[in-house]
Amino acid sequence: MNNKTSSFLWNFRQLKLNICPFGSTSIRRLMKVDPLKLHKSKITYQSNSLQKPQSSVRNFCQGVLAFQLEGNEIQKRSLSTLTSTSVGKLLNPRPLSFDSQCFLMSNTTPQLAEDGLKKITDSVEHDLSPKEKQLDFGKQRDLIQQCNSMSDVLDVFSKYPRFSCCNYFITMWKIAKNMSEDQKRVERQLLYEHPAFKQLCDHVMKEAKIVRLQQLMFTLYAVIRIGIPQNIYLVQVLLRVVQERINECDETSLSVLSRTLETMEESKNVDALRAALRLLVDKQIWTIEHILTLQTMMKCIGKDAPYPLKKKMELKALKELNKFSHVNSQYMFGALAALNHRSLILLNECSKMVVANIHGCPFWMLMNILQSCRKLQYQNLDLFTAIGDYVTTTFDMWKMKQVLAFLFAFETLRFRHIGLMNMFLKRVLDESQSLNQKEILCILHIYSSLNHFHECKNQEFLEVITSALNTYLPKISSLNLLKAVYCFCLLKHFPQDPFNQLLQENIINELLMSGNESSKAENMLHQVNACLEFEDTSVLQSIPITLKECSSDSFFSNVEVEDVLLNLFENKRLFLKNVQLPHNYFVDFELRMDSKRSQVFPVSEADVFVAKPDILRVALLCVPRSAFCFGTTHPRGGLGMKMRHLKALGFHVILVHTWEIKRLDMNPAVTFLKTQIFSQEAFPTATEFAA
Known part of the structure; x- marks a missing residue:
């Protein structure tokens, strides 16, 4: 035989x-x-x-x-x-x-195992003719380098099927990665219809157990990145073979496998490989030499990894910190975000390197850094300012959509870069005709949320945005219309057309019955209704909006501030807590003071709504950090509108920073709150309510 x-x-x-x-x-x-x-x-x-x-x-x-x-x-x-x-x-x-x-x-x-592997190898070797043995891998590389499409690669395979079949898929990926998504879609369809595709898949599955492991990893990576469905037989066979050979992995193989699994959907085989990878990384973590390999593994292992392994990877990164390049520092944000591990020491050090090498950093990397900061709930004023300054100084090289993406990312971080927002506002004035509905709503959301007003061109900006929005009113959805009108309310601007379209009975009924969004919609309608009463909106054709009142159970008691007030006044009759007002407004504490703000009078619930001459109604609002723009005491849109409406109700507003009270002992806290209540600077001016 x-x-x-x-x-x-x-x-x-x-x-x-x-x-x-x-x-x-x-x-x-x-x-x-x-x-x-x-x-x-x-x-x-x-x-x-x-x-x-x-x-x-x-x-x-x-x-x-x-x-x-x-x-x-x-x-x-x-x-x-x-x-x-x-x-x-x-x-x-x-x-x-x-x-x-x-x-x-x-x-x-x-x-x-050795005997079986030898038989397979012998089978492959004996199938080669003497002529084919003379063609080395260099010849194969020269042949496939002439290919311009994935179908061309299959044509070469049809002529030379005894070459290493894994190289064909790797070549396909090198060709496909330079294509657009539409080109890839067409090329994949031609690939599936090619008569040699099934034969190539069979050969790759046959070679999977005998090729070098690195080549197998690159083949699996190429197959996935080409866009071949993950659930086909070829992919599952490759995954199973990788499972069998997982202990052969070196650092390069682990890196390629990590990049592959990072992009794959969850399945039993993928989860099995990820679990195996975690075990190997846990064992070999201290032998990893390359920072990029470590970061790739962090992304692959993901947020579900056990905390001890996350901590071990953090310590490894800190140990190699002196070897970090500026690119490694940039990538570390995304790696920590994928791992869902907030390492302040690592993030702070990487932020310093990013700030020092900000010039030339591409758009996608800067966006990745900002999005990772949001996922990790990490805020660094120097980092955000450096990114904002860089975009401002190179403003002309960025497209409008890119600058809008930066501003939206900053808004999610509560960061208000005044220079960049003013510069973008001027571009909106020049290019308002090119704005689509989504961009208009995004601009309104950013500027209203951060409560940003331009010193000179604010009214012109609001009129231009209103005019751009009016062109989309016939086809805008009810919820988007409500969001736009609510943003105008925050900006203290009341255009007639959007308001009149919103304040129709059928539109309001649709919003109040919008399923999961109904609660949010009702809250915004409350704010719009308050603006119709407290602001100068006489030009609007309003209709009565009947909305249910909030329950007092939803009020949050600020125990720390209450204790400080008791120590300050030594009489709980000198203030009221959780005072409910019209339109679902409430104040944490109410005081009654003389016009010179030197004396506090007793107050009872019976005379809350009784106005007395020469008596000031003082509202203490306990506000968290999130109510202000990051790094400043500039109130965000919701707080700014509430302050305006409380002023319309006859209150003088004092903002009590709850984080300051919590970090102080009782005596310093009493001194701090006393200064807030009795100082001349405690009462904001009318312009401060708007800005």
């Missing part, structure tokens, strides 16, 4: 044992594999005596070892879980189930 025949019989026997382990030997089937799963599996039986396949129970995990990390060593144990499966599902076997502490490998003796 020659080598080709023996190799064929050996492979056929292995296929029969591994894929078709039925109890009855009288059933023989021929399976037609569809790599893309575009059709259902077809099973042809040579025996006509059976009308339907018989289900059987097979030992799914027989011959499998579970490897578990204990201390610094990987311990092994046998599995013998029985899994019931049917014949119809054997074409695409169920992925093995893994827990978070173990990964699986084939339970074969070293000698048997």
